[in-house]
Amino acid sequence: MRKIRRSLVATLLLAPLAALAAPSGRTCHLPGTEEALRCFTVTVPLDYRQPGKTITVHATVAPAYREAARPDPLFVLAGGPGQAGSDIVPVLDAALRRVRATRDIVLIDQRGTGLSGKLDCKSPPDIDTLTEEQLDAEARRCVAKLAAPYSQYTTDAAARDIERVRIALGYGQVNLWGGSYGTRLAQHYARLYPASVRALVLDGVASPDQVIPAGGRDAQAALETTFARCEKDAACARAFPALRNEFASLAGRLAQGPLTVTMADPRTTVVRPVQIGSRRFATTVHRALYSQSDAYSLPFLIHSAYNGRWEPFVARSNRDTDLSADGSMSGPLYLAVVCAEDFPRLTPQLLDADTRGSFLGAPQVTQLAALCPAVNVKPVAHAAPTTIAAPVLMLSGAHDPVTPPRRAEAAGKWMKAAQHLVVPNGGHIVSTLGCMPRLLREFLDQPARRVDGACLAEIPAPTFQLDSAGPQP
Numbered sequence: 001m002r003k004i005r006r007s008l009v010a011t012l013l014l015a016p017l018a019a020l021a022a023p024s025g026r027t028c029h030l031p032g033t034e035e036a037l038r039c040f041t042v043t044v045p046l047d048y049r050q051p052g053k054t055i056t057v058h059a060t061v062a063p064a065y066r067e068a069a070r071p072d073p074l075f076v077l078a079g080g081p082g083q084a085g086s087d088i089v090p091v092l093d094a095a096l097r098r099v100r101a102t103r104d105i106v107l108i109d110q111r112g113t114g115l116s117g118k119l120d121c122k123s124p125p126d127i128d129t130l131t132e133e134q135l136d137a138e139a140r141r142c143v144a145k146l147a148a149p150y151s152q153y154t155t156d157a158a159a160r161d162i163e164r165v166r167i168a169l170g171y172g173q174v175n176l177w178g179g180s181y182g183t184r185l186a187q188h189y190a191r192l193y194p195a196s197v198r199a200l201v202l203d204g205v206a207s208p209d210q211v212i213p214a215g216g217r218d219a220q221a222a223l224e225t226t227f228a229r230c231e232k233d234a235a236c237a238r239a240f241p242a243l244r245n246e247f248a249s250l251a252g253r254l255a256q257g258p259l260t261v262t263m264a265d266p267r268t269t270v271v272r273p274v275q276i277g278s279r280r281f282a283t284t285v286h287r288a289l290y291s292q293s294d295a296y297s298l299p300f301l302i303h304s305a306y307n308g309r310w311e312p313f314v315a316r317s318n319r320d321t322d323l324s325a326d327g328s329m330s331g332p333l334y335l336a337v338v339c340a341e342d343f344p345r346l347t348p349q350l351l352d353a354d355t356r357g358s359f360l361g362a363p364q365v366t367q368l369a370a371l372c373p374a375v376n377v378k379p380v381a382h383a384a385p386t387t388i389a390a391p392v393l394m395l396s397g398a399h400d401p402v403t404p405p406r407r408a409e410a411a412g413k414w415m416k417a418a419q420h421l422v423v424p425n426g427g428h429i430v431s432t433l434g435c436m437p438r439l440l441r442e443f444l445d446q447p448a449r450r451v452d453g454a455c456l457a458e459i460p461a462p463t464f465q466l467d468s469a470g471p472q473p
Helices: 002-019 132-146 155-168 181-192 216-232 234-239 243-255 278-290 298-306 311-322 331-341 348-355 362-375 405-412 436-445 454-458
Strands: 026-028 037-045 054-062 074-077 105-108 174-179 197-203 259-264 271-276 392-397 418-423 465-467
Touching (some): 074 155, 074 181, 132 331, 174 181, 181 197, 216 243, 216 278, 216 298, 216 348, 234 298, 234 465, 271 311, 278 298, 278 311
Parallel strands (some): 174 197
Antiparallel strands (some): 037 054, 054 105
């Protein structure tokens, strides 16, 4: 019955393609690059099941360097959910310069992100002084004020938008690069439109059975790895001999209630009170584990906080929003997707197994339970995955706290021709590291050939940060 319903829906959705409005391409300049790019706006239905109202989706085209470009571009799908393609323009130079030599790169802003009608909540100026309950109340007020049709901001709708963009820009088959949540979106698109896909590169692979809030087990594994590496590093072990106990002490103290610390604000140097609760503590540690260079600063951050010097920890906590235009992620879009597609699948059994012995889990779940009613979206039925026939190159960092290699291995069971490369000293997202940009080009030029990833073992681990001077030379 489920297959019949999906077939009927797909038939209905194909009908209005001929009515697409022509895109209005224009020269544009986006943060993260000095060169002029081409920006396009594509009109798509707000609700593919009830065409009528429309919204626009933004796509940025970085033309191939060579005039005789290959006909199949690379579509870039960002992570989150909540991140936009226009937020990650630096990836053009950092990871895709070699690919771009012969192919257009198309960065797509998922509906509700970036320049595709971003569902945006501005951070209150006194955010550091608010309790977690007050922050949740702020988020609920913002979600209500936006009054967006949140049930239309699903992964399925985003995949159908990508197909509209492909047709509007006049491309035939396309290649896909997805990062983190973008790998879920890329897999869904490839299953929905298999004839439109030539090959996929998935970096930080989300498996079909993955429930986004259930990240406690993987986060704890990454933290244990960081602790173990510090213990094996003579300088780190000497500087932080009681690291595990200090971390446990901080987590235990914050579990009893938030701390109010009077300190010089790392942004302004103005002395003021700062609220540090268990959720902020766990989230900051988790985010630091994404990047190996940040993970190697964690012992210093934990040790400093344990000794009452919270400034370095708070500065790291602020960094994700300070280095972007008020935070590149769309919080309401994240809620719209996760509350419909993931939170309903978070059973008590899964929650118990995932959070047992982990520093992460319960605070995030508590927050989602408080916020999901605000977006008021119905659960999206989880469809059994089908096999992806197009060649796939899957990339993992061995110490990824979100999508470690086991997630790619699970996803690969539903792929006909998948290769899996693991970066031994990598974290979350590894396309920019070492020889990987060259390997991406080799795979996309000949997706059926085996990619030799031996050079990835040459990527070194960072050095531990031992004091305020930064990492060791």
